[in-house]
Amino acid sequence: MQLQTSGEVGGSKLSSVNNLYNNYAGMLLGYLFEVVKSRSVAEQYLMLVFNDVPNEIEEFYKPGVNAFCRLQLMARKKMASFFENTEDHNTHNAVQNNVFIVKNKFIKEMTPDQQLVFCGAHWHGKSISKLAAEIGKPEEAVRKLLKECFTIIRVAK
Numbered sequence: 001m002q003l004q005t006s007g008e009v010g011g012s013k014l015s016s017v018n019n020l021y022n023n024y025a026g027m028l029l030g031y032l033f034e035v036v037k038s039r040s041v042a043e044q045y046l047m048l049v050f051n052d053v054p055n056e057i058e059e060f061y062k063p064g065v066n067a068f069c070r071l072q073l074m075a076r077k078k079m080a081s082f083f084e085n086t087e088d089h090n091t092h093n094a095v096q097n098n099v100f101i102v103k104n105k106f107i108k109e110m111t112p113d114q115q116l117v118f119c120g121a122h123w124h125g126k127s128i129s130k131l132a133a134e135i136g137k138p139e140e141a142v143r144k145l146l147k148e149c150f151t152i153i154r155v156a157k
Contacts, residue, residue: 017053020060020067025050028071035079035104049074080125106153117142118149 025046032042049071053060056074060067107115116135120126128146132139 013054013057016057016060017050020053020071021050024068024071027068028075031072032075032079037104045075045078048078052078076123080123106156109152109156110149113137114145114149114152117145121146 028049029042029046032045033039036042036045052074053071056070059065060070107118110118113135117131120131120134121128126134128139128142132142135142137145
């Protein structure tokens, strides 16, 4: 759903942010909660995202932009530090040591290799080639693992 407006972007930034909040805050909070498994932490991330919306409001008005997808992207960027392990940036250690990832109902259904690939790509934003080098598998095998992850998510819903 694209953000609808009847005026210019700069003219009513506050009402645009309020419109976004009223339409998407509940869904975004649910998404955040499903990821972090803590209501208070999810609410903190929700606040961080909506505090940044005025700085990026023009992005919501670009043709073809889905407002909720844009908010999710902003949220994932905010949560990137949540999923980093400060001692070791290796995806394997970050997945094994992060209790919130391990408790995720979809990730629990995945094999350890699938968890590494999914978390590396989705949460850490790593490329297929970087993940392949990190886990010592060919890129085609990493792509296959990622496809399997999405199948698991689709079926588990």
